[in-house]
Amino acid sequence: MLAERVLTGDIRAAAQLMRDIDDDAQGATAHLKHLYPHTGHAHIIGLTGAPGAGKSTLMDGMVHHLRRQGKTVGVLAIDPTSPYSGGAILGDRVRLQRHADDGGVFIKSIATRGHVGGLSRSAFGIATVMDAMGKDVILVETVGAGQDEVDIIHLAHTTIVVITADMGDGIQAVKSGILETADIFALNKADMEGAEIALNEIKMMLSMQQARKSNWAPPVIKTLALRNQGVDELLRRAQDHWNFLKTDGLKDYQKHKMHTEFMIHFRRHLMEQSLSALEHGRKWRETMDSIARYDIDPCSAAEALVHALLKK
Numbered sequence: 001m002l003a004e005r006v007l008t009g010d011i012r013a014a015a016q017l018m019r020d021i022d023d024d025a026q027g028a029t030a031h032l033k034h035l036y037p038h039t040g041h042a043h044i045i046g047l048t049g050a051p052g053a054g055k056s057t058l059m060d061g062m063v064h065h066l067r068r069q070g071k072t073v074g075v076l077a078i079d080p081t082s083p084y085s086g087g088a089i090l091g092d093r094v095r096l097q098r099h100a101d102d103g104g105v106f107i108k109s110i111a112t113r114g115h116v117g118g119l120s121r122s123a124f125g126i127a128t129v130m131d132a133m134g135k136d137v138i139l140v141e142t143v144g145a146g147q148d149e150v151d152i153i154h155l156a157h158t159t160i161v162v163i164t165a166d167m168g169d170g171i172q173a174v175k176s177g178i179l180e181t182a183d184i185f186a187l188n189k190a191d192m193e194g195a196e197i198a199l200n201e202i203k204m205m206l207s208m209q210q211a212r213k214s215n216w217a218p219p220v221i222k223t224l225a226l227r228n229q230g231v232d233e234l235l236r237r238a239q240d241h242w243n244f245l246k247t248d249g250l251k252d253y254q255k256h257k258m259h260t261e262f263m264i265h266f267r268r269h270l271m272e273q274s275l276s277a278l279e280h281g282r283k284w285r286e287t288m289d290s291i292a293r294y295d296i297d298p299c300s301a302a303e304a305l306v307h308a309l310l311k312k
Contacts, residue, residue: 003034006132014106014133021125022110032125039131040254042074043242046156047186048142053162054188055141056096057225063099064228065235066137074130074138075099075107078120106130123155124261153181154260157253158241160184160234163202165194182218183241186234190222216244274309283308 002020005013020028045062047055059075066073075096099105108130110120123140130138142152153159161182166189187199202220219237223230245253278284287305290296296304 001031001034003031003132006031006035006129007038009133011103011106014129015108018108018122018126018129021129022120022122024122028125032128035128035132039128042127042131042135042138043158043238044127044131044138044140044156045238046140046142046152046159047162048152048159049162049186050164053164054225055162058162058186058188058223058231058234059139059141060096060098061225061228061231062139062235063096063105065231067099067102067104071136072104072134073106074127074133074135075105076123076126076130076138076140077107077109078123078141078143079109079111106133106135121264124264127155154257157245157250158183158238160186160238162186162188163198164189165192165198183216184218184234184237185220186223186230187220188223188225190224190230195222215248216241274306278305278309 002013002017006017017028017031019025021032047059049055056077059077063073063075077096096107099107108126110122110126127138127140140152140156159181161184163185165187185202187195187202189195190199199220199222206218206220221230221234221237223234225231283305287296287301291298291301
């Protein structure tokens with residue numbers, strides 16, 4: 001059984017299961033059910049931010065520092081899917097090449113496959129496998145995220161938002177949900193002109209923020225990922241946040257994460273079984289014909305079918 005082999009540290013089994021999860025292969029869910037009780041130990045750190053902010057390079061430096069600390073690391077890198085070919089470049093593999101032969105690092109690159117919010121549909125399941133493998137830290141890099149692509153907060157314990165001075169992120173973050181979701185800001189490429197201005201903007205906006213979900217005050221850390229500067233401080237603050245959660249909100253996080261993961265599976269199974277029950281029936285065909293003839297609008301038709309299904 002794949003799940004049992006994962007628990008014994010079998011890398012091939014873990015890789016196979018992650019692929020099955022991403023492909024939505026039959027039987028993958030059964031293995032996840034078996035692994036779930038063996039999870040909840042890894043510190044999941046999410047990195048999000050605009051394209052070109054240096055997330056992948058920063059993550060590479062974080063892996064290097066974590067390994068020097070003797071910690072095992074799982075890396076989940078998510079790239080956008082091409083609307084034409086359905087594939088992805090998976091460029092993170094290139095930036096993480098120096099860790100490819102390190103047995104203490106497991107790297108998995110996946111595509112969004114059209115899923116919005118910066119994550120992939122399979123991200124939760126793959127993180128579960130990495131946790132069950134015994135990884136101390138799991139780093140999750142989202143696709144280049146905009147102002148509302150903040151799904152990472154549902155998966156990560158600690159969310160790092162990577163910004164740069166040349167992208168207008170300082171003031172733009174104020175307009176977005178990202179300001180409220182960041183546990184730590186990493187001001188990358190901190191040697192650029194305008195970095196101090198961006199730093200002060202973010203700090204000013206954080207001080208003006210009226211309400212937060214906890215007593216944690218997000219720090220702003222200056223980094224130079226290409227020179228490996230500031231990465232150690234970034235990891236220290238991530239550890240501080242992890243320690244903070246353990247004393248002031250880990251149960252709330254776990255409850256929220258479980259609810260989110262439950263809703264993902266609930267919606268999926270509800271949709272699949274509902275369509276299976278309806279698609280081959282006479283009522284479905286009649287409804288589709290009525291919509292095509294403009295006898296009924298799609299919204300009313302959907303409401304009627306859902307009502308009929310629930311009544312049945």
